[in-house]
Amino acid sequence: MKTLPLLALTLLLGGCAGGLRFDDSQRSVDHSSRVEFIVIHYTSSDLPRSLQTLTTGGVSAHYLLPADGRRIYRMVDENRRAWHAGDSQWRGRTWLNASSIGIEIVNPGYTDGPDGRTWHPYPQAQIDRLIVLLKDIQTRHGVAPVNIVGHSDIAPQRKVDPGPLFPWRQLAAAGLIPWPKAAVVQDKLRQLDGRVPEVAWFQHQLERAGYALPQHGELDEATRNVLAAFQMKYRPERHDGQPDLHSAALLLALPL
Structure with missing residues (x-):
């Protein structure tokens, strides 16, 4: 009878020595990749x-x-x-x-x-x-x-x-990122009718596109830097950070 407690202790120690053991038979359906x-x-x-x-x-x-x-x-x-x-x-x-x-x-x-x-x-x-x-x-x-x-x-x-x-x-x-269609850009240019929107409008549209920038309606350095980043991506031939009609049309045509 004395051998039974000894056997149980031996098995317990053997399990600890082998490290943690996990039961993977029950898995949650609520999870996703950490990569966004x-x-x-x-x-x-x-x-x-x-x-x-x-x-x-x-x-x-x-x-x-x-x-x-x-x-x-x-x-x-x-x-x-x-x-x-x-x-x-x-x-x-x-x-x-x-x-x-x-x-x-x-x-x-x-x-x-x-x-x-x-x-x-x-x-x-x-x-x-x-x-x-x-x-x-x-x-x-x-x-x-x-x-x-x-x-x-x-x-x-x-x-x-x-x-x-x-x-x-x-x-x-290649279908990896959204892109403004040329026909939509031209349509937005016609809708703008030669009027460049206010700085506050650009700030709102850039924020809508995903960028972080102030929303105070002033064309400060931070706003110019963000607009330049947008232009560099979608209109690289001119990326001076200055609001203009083409940048406004691109923002309106960008599918989000």
Whole structure:
């Protein structure tokens, strides 16, 4: 009889030694992916410096795409938080590191010279690989098209990447993001009848599109930065942050 308590103790200790055991037979139906946003960046450097920056601490991203498009570096698991968005806001959500996947694209960004700023283009092979990656992430996590954004969209007061030469239109053609149809833009231009709306109108429409900005009706630096970010994405040939008819028509035509 004395051996029974000893046997029970042995079994108990053996179970503890094996670690926690979970019963997965009952699963909740109420859950979703933590990933709500995909944020696109450029690295402002070449591949060796990009790898060094993204692996030595202080900043990180889930993926890194070299210029040749031959490979994709997976640098942080998707179930982990990467440090790429910083102080950010989109569609009312703030500090997006916890709810986003960050993609860094190897690109110098821009060079300032005596004749002004020169932006660097993206090789087509790199964009082709990016589109495949974006479709994969979007499908697996159910990311809404309006939530595939640039760093300049979520932090327009301090960031300009991925810049005016990033081909957002190609992402739209691939069905990844919403895009204003040309015919709708022309219709909105006719409706505006040559009248540029007030600054308060632009602030309201930009907020409706997802941007964070003041709503005081003044054309201050913060408002210009946000409007420039919008223009950089949808009308990159002119992104000076000044309200104009074409920007107003694009805002009205943007499907949300």
